[in-house]
Amino acid sequence: MADISSDESSSDFSRYLLDKVRQLEERNLRLREEYSRVESEKRSAESEKLRYERDVRKLRSELERLKTPPLVIGTILDVLETGKVVIKSSTGPRFIVGSSQFIDGADLQPGTRVALNQQTLAVVGVLSSPKDPTVYGMEIIESPSVDYDQIGGLKAQIRELKETVELPLIKPEAFAKVGIEPPKGVLLHGPPGSGKTLLAKAVAQRTNATFIRVVGSELVQKYIGEGARLVRELFEMAREKSPSIIFVDELDAIGAKRLESATSGDREVQRTLMQLLAEMDGFDVRGNVRIIGATNRLDILDPALLRPGRFDRMIEVTLPDLDERVEVLEIHTKGMNLADDIKLEQIASITDGVSGADLKAIAMEAGMFAVRSDKDLVMMSDFEEATKKVLTTQKMQPLRDTGAMFA
C-alpha cells in the first residue's frame, strides 16, 4: 500500500518536474527570442545613432563654413624682395602683406587678382582668371541689330566710319598696299541724341569683329577704383579676340581735362584716363584692334586724347537738316499705322535744330496720342501735339538750343 502510494507520489513528482522543465524551456525560448529582438533593436539604434552623429558633424562643418568671414578681393601691385607683396583691395588703400605658405610664389605676380583674409589681408588664394568678369561682360557677343538703313541721314559720317574702321578690319591689305596706316582711333562727337551710339552699333553689325562696348561713366562710377585695371584688361581681351572694335561711349566721363586741384575721385578718373592713353599708345596700328570713342562734350576732352596716334580722326555727328529729319521720321514711323494726310515734311519743317532722338520721341508720342484717343490711325493732329510736347520738354533742358518754335 505504502509502496503504491510512494510509487504514485514519485510519479507525480516526476511529472511535476517534467512540467517545470518544459515551462523553464519555454521561458528560456521566449527570453532568447526577446533577447535577439532587443539585440537587433539595439543594433538598429546604434546605426541610427551613427547616422545622427554624421548629420551633426555635417551640419557643424556647414555652420563653420557659413561662419568663415568672406575673403576680400585684391590685386597685387608689387612683389617685394622679402617675399611680401603690395596689394590693393578694391576699397582703396594699399597694404604690404604676407601670403599663405600653400601659395606658389610664382603665382604672385603684379596684376594678379587674389583673395585676401579679411582681418590680416594676407593672400590666401590666387584667382584663376587674371581678368575681371566685368570685362568679359562688356563684350557684346551678338552684334547689335542696328544697320545703316536704320540711320537717317549722316551719310558722310557713315562713309567715313566705313573707311576708317570697317575697311582696315576687312581689307587691311588695301592700306598696306598704299603704304598708309589706318587711324587707330576715331572719335564721334556731336550733340546729345544725334546718333553717335547708333553709328557705332551699326559698324559693329557690319564687321565680324568682336565688339566691346564700355561706357565711360560706368567705368568710373560703377567700378570705383578699378577703372585703370579694367581698361588694361579690356585692351588685353580686345587683342586676344581680335579683330575687334573697342567702343568707348561717353568718353568725356573719363577723358575730361586734367585739373591741378584733384579730389580722390578726380584722381581715380585720371588714372583711368592715363591707362587708356597708355593702351592706345601701346597697340600696333596695323593690328586688328580699332577704337571708336563717342562724346557730346568735345570741348572738355583732354587734349592728350586728341593727339596723333590716339583719337586722331574726328567725325562730327551733326543734327539732321530738313531732308535728314524726314528720313529719320520715316525710319521711326515705319511700323506705324499712319493716316493718309500725314506729311512728315511738314513735321520736319517745324523741327529745325532737334536731334534724331527727339524725332524718335515725336513719333512715339504721336503714337501715344492716337492710343489715348482710341484711334486705329495716327493722325496729323497727333503729330502736331507730339511735336509741341517734345519741343516744350526740350526747352526746359538748358543745354539744348532748339529755338522757340512754339513760343
Ligand SMILES: Nc1ncnc2c1ncn2[C@@H]1O[C@H](COP(=O)(O)OP(=O)(O)OP(=O)(O)O)[C@@H](O)[C@H]1O
Ligand atoms: N540719325 C538718326 N536716325 C535714326 N534714329 C536716330 C538718329 N539719331 C538718333 N536716333 C535715335 O535716337 C536714339 C538715341 O541716339 P544715340 O543714342 O545714338 O545718341 P547719341 O548721339 O549717342 O547721344 P548721347 O550723346 O546722348 O549719347 C537712337 O537710339 C535712335 O533711335
Ligand SMILES: [Mg+2]
Ligand atoms: Mg550715346
